[in-house]
Amino acid sequence: MSYLSFGGGTRFGFRPVDDKNVYWFCTFASSQVPSYDDEIQENPMKMKQFVLGLINKMPREAQKVVEKTSPSNMSYSTLKLRLPWDVLFGNTVKENVCVAGDALHPMTPDINQGGCSALEDAIVLSRCLGEAFLKKSRENDDEFDRIEKGLLKYGKERRWRSVSLISVAYCVGFIQQSKGKVMSFLRKVWLSKYTSTALLKMANYDCGDLVS
Ligand SMILES: Cc1cc2nc3c(=O)[nH]c(=O)nc-3n(C[C@H](O)[C@H](O)[C@H](O)COP(=O)(O)OP(=O)(O)OC[C@H]3O[C@@H](n4cnc5c(N)ncnc54)[C@H](O)[C@@H]3O)c2cc1C
Incomplete structure (x- = not known):
């Protein structure tokens, strides 16, 4: 149950x-x-x-x-929020370093997407790095540059997915947890349908395959 x-x-x-x-x-x-x-x-x-x-x-x-x-x-921790526009306009990749998983898109405990989306990150990151390693080295294009380009591609591919995960977790949390009378009323008559649809939509995501 x-x-x-x-x-x-x-x-x-x-x-x-x-x-x-x-x-x-x-x-x-x-x-x-x-x-x-x-x-x-x-x-x-x-x-x-x-x-x-x-x-x-x-x-x-x-x-x-x-x-x-x-x-x-039992453990206690503060819920973290990374602002969506920080992911959209900020640096999630710098030279040969990138962020992934909870560090990129911290989740709430009810949405069940933290581990799943960290795995999506891992697949996309592996794909981008794999392509970077397999690419033939061109003149003035050393391995470091290729890795950096691969990470930038990863960052770009994960940007909108991360923004939607963060935004849905925040909006669903705000709607579900709100105490106000107006929000409680809206939640009962309409918003609870939105929250369950939004959560299911978040889980139904295909990040593509890892090709060898
Ligand atoms: C109780 C609970 C239930 C959950 N249920 C689900 C679920 O049903 N479905 C789902 O998809 N997700 C679930 N999650 C979320 C999921 O576990 C996380 O989103 C996921 O583990 C994030 O992966 P991560 O690799 O980003 O971070 P983590 O798994 O936290 O890994 C980070 C690692 O970095 C290490 N580390 C930290 N600081 C340093 C340092 N300075 N130097 C070296 N290493 C360091 C840590 O020890 C840790 O091993 C749940 C989480 C919790 C707590």
Whole structure:
């Protein structure tokens, strides 16, 4: 059984990993939760109580998942946002260095695309580097230049995909987690359809093959 709930400033979900383990997450905007205390970041017992407080109106199964979690298996981190226009207009490639994976497009825990898109990066990067290595060296075109060109090609190929991943993760998070009355109403009548379509669309992506 998988579960996802959102609204009221919080998102919570869980999913079985195997027969014995369950993965769950809970996101919230600390500024919107009066019971938030910086200490929860360092104290897993407090963090557990805090999360149970956030999900106390959710189904019993959801609460049981958190109750059964050992505090030593819980971790806390701040969600990161890379602004889409930084990817669009900034440098994701410099000389023979490039960024990929979470460093290029940090994701939210519910969108399930972080690992998948890091693999897409790896495929496109390998393809571009493979082409660079296989190209016959021309005059004044040494290996370093070819690698740099290969990385620039990779950066260009991944730019719009990264922008859409970041933007969808942000918009879906904003819509799902929003506490406001207007947004809650819009979410119920219309936006929840948009968010599920957007998430499915993100997963349905073909980055091409790795040709040998
Ligand atoms: C609980 C959880 C569940 C997830 N579920 C899914 C899912 O269902 N589907 C999905 O697609 N994605 C999922 N993700 C996201 C996915 O795991 C990440 O998006 C993905 O691992 C990112 O890959 P990466 O290579 O960019 O970074 P990472 O996998 O984080 O790799 C970075 C590596 O760099 C190393 N490192 C860091 N600093 C240094 C340094 N200074 N020097 C040397 N090495 C360094 C780290 O130790 C690490 O090994 C999940 C993530 C979490 C935490």
